[in-house]
Amino acid sequence: MRAMERIGILVGVFAFTMAVIYWAWTASTVIGVEWVGVIGLILAGLLGFMIAWYLWMTRRKLDQDPSDDPLGDIDEIQGDYGFFSPHSWQPLFLGASAAVCFLGLAVGWWLFIIGAFFAIPALVGWTFEYWKGPNAL
Structure with missing residues (x-):
């Protein structure tokens, strides 16, 4: 779960960095700043940080996740993933x-x-x- 947290943080940092670069790039044009792209990149960064925050809060409440164990096997992550109706139309x-x-x-x-x-x-x-x-x- 720590690796997924880091990916969320990486997505957030990347999107915020690209928002700043995109804002500077479009501000130098004759038309001016293209706000839809800037706001979209800011929202993507917030989404990345939100995912990282949720995974961090979940990891704090649970025991060690088997995916965090470097010597763990894949079959340690088995479990019930929910109920799926087998014959539903x-x-x-x-x-x-x-x-x-x-x-x-x-x-x-x-x-x-x-x-x-x-x-x-x-x-x-x-x-x-x-x-x-x-x-x-």
């Missing part, structure tokens, strides 16, 4: 309706509405897929 329907929605942004709002019409039941079906009993959908 809902993600396919949700992905297809999201594709129709995004296509609707380019083609027309009528297609977006059709995609949203199919996306809402797919999202509800995926969310409540494992509800059992009298209150099931």
Whole structure:
């Protein structure tokens, strides 16, 4: 986890350095400073520092992470990564309706509405897929 912290800090420092260089470069032109790029690089730097801060806070609360042990094996990082539904069709329907929605942004709002019409039941079906009993959908 320490290596990931350092990568976050490196991304933050790099983005802030590039923001200063980009600001100086665009300030020397006739048009003036191009603020969208400068603000985007500053936000990227803040994102890198935010990731490093989160990993640092997480590392402080936990025991030593197996990835920090130079003599550790890869199988020490095994564990439960979450529950994934093995036979669910809902993600396919949700992905297809999201594709129709995004296509609707380019083609027309009528297609977006059709995609949203199919996306809402797919999202509800995926969310409540494992509800059992009298209150099931």
